[in-house]
Amino acid sequence: MSDTLAMGGYGAYVWSSVGLAVIVLILCAVLALRRHRRVLRDIGMQLRATEANE
Amino acid sequence: MWTFFHKLASPPHFYRIAPTFIRIFAIAGVVLTAVGSWNGLIEAPIDYQQKDAFRIIYVHVPSAYLSMMAYMIMAVSATIGLIWRIKLSHAVAAAAAPLGAWFTFLSLATGSIWGRPMWGTWWEWGDPRLTSQLLMLFLYFGYMALRSAIDDPGKADKASAVLALVGAVNIPIIHYSVYWWTSLHQGQTVLAGKMPPEMLIPLLINILGFTLIFAALLLYRVRSEVLYRERRARWVRELVAGQEAIS
Numbered sequence: 001m002s003d004t005l006a007m008g009g010y011g012a013y014v015w016s017s018v019g020l021a022v023i024v025l026i027l028c029a030v031l032a033l034r035r036h037r038r039v040l041r042d043i044g045m046q047l048r049a050t051e052a053n054e
Numbered sequence: 055m056w057t058f059f060h061k062l063a064s065p066p067h068f069y070r071i072a073p074t075f076i077r078i079f080a081i082a083g084v085v086l087t088a089v090g091s092w093n094g095l096i097e098a099p100i101d102y103q104q105k106d107a108f109r110i111i112y113v114h115v116p117s118a119y120l121s122m123m124a125y126m127i128m129a130v131s132a133t134i135g136l137i138w139r140i141k142l143s144h145a146v147a148a149a150a151a152p153l154g155a156w157f158t159f160l161s162l163a164t165g166s167i168w169g170r171p172m173w174g175t176w177w178e179w180g181d182p183r184l185t186s187q188l189l190m191l192f193l194y195f196g197y198m199a200l201r202s203a204i205d206d207p208g209k210a211d212k213a214s215a216v217l218a219l220v221g222a223v224n225i226p227i228i229h230y231s232v233y234w235w236t237s238l239h240q241g242q243t244v245l246a247g248k249m250p251p252e253m254l255i256p257l258l259i260n261i262l263g264f265t266l267i268f269a270a271l272l273l274y275r276v277r278s279e280v281l282y283r284e285r286r287a288r289w290v291r292e293l294v295a296g297q298e299a300i301s
Contacts (some may be wrong), residue, residue, distance in 0.1 A: 007106035007109065008105045008106040010105060010109075013107055013110065014106060014107065014109050016167055017163075017164040017167045018095065020164060021113040021117065021164065024156055024159070024160045028156050028271050032271055032275050032278070033274075035275065039278045040294060040297065042282070043281065043285045043290060043291075043294045044294050047291055
């Protein structure tokens with residue numbers, strides 16, 4: 001286990017790369033979800049604005 | 055066959071069927087990446103030259119591959135939109151850009167972390183592979199900035215499509231940079247068949263896993279893009295009104 005973590009002295013390089021990849025992938029998913037929610041909210045607001053005008 | 059594509063390009067139909075594919079791609083992508091990473095990071099033997107540092111390849115190569123793939127998707131669909139005026143293809147191009155930028159960032163960052171112990175430097179200005187990859191990041195930024203700077207969506211589509219198309223010249227430069235010039239970056243390993251199977255197979259699994267995750271993210275973003283572009287269409291108004299009634 002500790003051998004795996006140490007990676008023969010390259011542990012900091014290998015695991016920071018892997019960690020960064022995980023963070024970026026999760027961030028991509030979070031940003032996509034947020035964008036979708038914002039689009040839905042914007043369209044909802046526009047819808048109510050046009051209804052109020054009519 | 056053609057009716058299938060024709061239906062797929064229809065925004066409401068795409069919006070309805072996309073979630074099924076997103077779910078399948080996301081689950082398969084995460085499972086494959088977990089399997090590939092376990093085998094690559096833990097099971098695969100040590101490289102005789104680079105020792106354990108070579109294992110960075112399992113995140114670096116998939117992200118670099120997809121950073122270029124995303125650019126190709128962006129440039130090709132923008133061109134299709136330009137020529138045939140298919141609404142969905144401009145939406146695909148717009149959705150690919152932020153993802154491409156993130157994968158380019160990831161490839162640059164993991165490459166930098168790999169370069170430190172192997173080359174003794176985080177970054178080398180003027181290195182052809184590194185510089186052309188950085189240029190691609192700026193092309194993505196430029197593409198997104200141009201889109202958001204133009205209010206008229208039709209004009210934004212056209213102008214950004216031209217930028218994407220011109221910038222596509224950079225793709226073969228990135229790919230062949232390690233042959234055309236002297237670079238710190240190592241030459242091709244995967245396509246050249248230089249890796250033993252116990253190292254190569256986990257890498258191929260990770261490339262496929264990353265690709266599926268990318269596909270899920272892309273479809274998800276295209277879906278939001280389609281919804282926004284069609285916001286005045288009847289089906290979108292009904293859909294949003296219906297969802298707000300539920301929540």
